[in-house]
Amino acid sequence: MPQAKLAQLSQALEQRAAQQLLRVPVTLERYDGRLLVVAGKSYLNFSANDYLGLATEPQVLQAFAEGAARFGAGSSGSPLVTGQHAVHQQLSDSLADWLGVERVLLFSSGFAANQAMLLSLSNKTDTLLLDKLSHASLIDAALHSEAGLKRFAHNDIAALQNLLGRVSQPMVVTEGVFSMDGDSPDLPAMLALCQRYDAPLLLDDAHGLGVLGPQGRGTAAAQGLSQSALFCTMANFGKALGSGGAFIGGSKTVLDYIEQFGRHYIYSTALPPPLCAAVLKSIELCRADNWRRDKLYSNIVLFRTLAADLALLNSQSAIQGVVLGSSERALAVSNQLKQQGIWLSAIRPPTVPQGSARLRITLSAAHTADDITLLVQQLRQVL
Ligand SMILES: Cc1ncc(COP(=O)(O)O)c(C=O)c1O
Known part of the structure; x- marks a missing residue:
């Protein structure tokens, strides 16, 4: 030893x-x-x-059991090899339809999705601008990326504006609902600012999805924004949707790019199919009830x-x-x-x-x- x-x-x-x-x-x-x-x-x-109580909702449990019987317990591979089953595609389509985005990719966890999002989308000519209270998964991803990193005071639009004017190729990252304080940024104001500086706005909506907005579509919808106005959105299935795993949604170009360059997507076993079946049922209940x-x-x-x-x-x-x-x-x-x-x-x-x-x-x-x-x-x- x-x-x-x-x-x-x-x-x-x-x-x-x-x-x-x-x-x-x-x-x-x-x-x-x-x-x-x-x-x-x-x-x-x-x-x-488990904000909506869906982790033990009988219809979700039944969907999980039926998913296992139909597709097997595990996906058997990474998504670009043999891991993508029909139920993964159904889940991606259902998320895209629910949120009004062109494309969605699934990930084994929110932590992995945030790594893929920041590591693949930024490069050394970019500067990532993160809220001071960002989740550890965002901070770690930003620290490991080639891009520069600056933090702005929590939910402070003036502080963000100050940084936007001073850095090269800014990319702004924030959360819909902050995991430890429970508060939200003013997304329309932030988006308007980002548009002025031609900066992409990336959102982690782990604690907003399912809970906020019409049909539970999340923080952007709750604040009157179309999801497609954002560069991309990450949210996970382990909170209001009651199971586990995550996704990134956005335009076809952004998601096509992550599919080719997001190492956490390419080199990781796809989600277990029964879990996808359970999340599909959670989304159905979220939208309908x-x-x-x-x-x-x-x-x-x-x-x-x-x-x-x-x-x-x-x-x-x-x-x-x-x-x-x-x-x-x-x-x-x-x-x-x-x-x-x-x-x-x-x-x-x-x-x-x-x-x-x-x-x-x-x-x-x-x-x-x-x-x-x-x-x-x-x-x-x-x-
Ligand atoms: C804001 C936020 N982002 C990302 C994550 C990571 O998600 P996951 O638990 O699915 O890895 C969490 C949860 O812990 C979170 O609260």
Whole structure:
């Protein structure tokens, strides 16, 4: 065993633990959206991204099972070799039709899709302009790309304009709903600015798709924009659509290019076909039924009304944050809530900036009004 390397790794782990930053995976014994069971104890779940409750929706589960029986458990190859089955094509077509884009490519995860999007579309003459609070997958992709990288203050159009005027060949990257703060940029203003500087606008809508806009078409639609006005959009299936995997959608030229040059697309096994069948069913339900979104929105309004006296972040989305500052405090509060039967993970650096450890509360259509009332009562007690 190479002792020096192992000692280095152990030291880094000990340091993380000493800083209260060690992450410990939790094994769920049961999950039904609203409740989860860990080590034999049931908790009200306010930590999942299953905003519409589709991860356990019986019609989605049935589509998954039928997909497996029809197409097999795995895709058997990368999409450009033998991995593309009829159900992948159906899913791509359904996404393109739902969002009003010319073409869609599927990816094994949102992380991989963001890598492919930024690494393939930018080159060394470009400058990527990313929001300060961008997701790790976007930051890593930008750092690994040949392009230059600049960050602008969170959702700050004036700061973006200042950068746009100073860099060469800018490409602007933002998120529909920010994963830790739950807020959104002013996309029409951002798009107008991008058009003025001839800069492509790339959107990660992981937390907007399914939840926002008519038929759940996402943040751009919710803000009155046509999806085709954006250079391309990435969103994943592991949040509101309840399963896993991701896609990039946009014009034929952009997607044809990613198909040829996106290494995370070319050199990776295509999504399992049953998963595609399940996502197809989730999209059908998302488009046809408003009641899940209506229920989610009445839960968000109820939560924000009942918790108006708590120091909530300014978010109208399913992601609600209470910043507590230190990691120790966030962990202690999260543990106290667990003792009261509420599962609410503490989010600590480096996921959020230093000094802004927090509770990240995610609301779902699966919650009842009583669940929300109980959550706020318990929050008030522990805070
Ligand atoms: C904004 C955002 N982008 C990308 C990802 C990565 O997606 P996935 O979990 O499918 O890899 C996530 C989720 O973790 C996210 O919140």
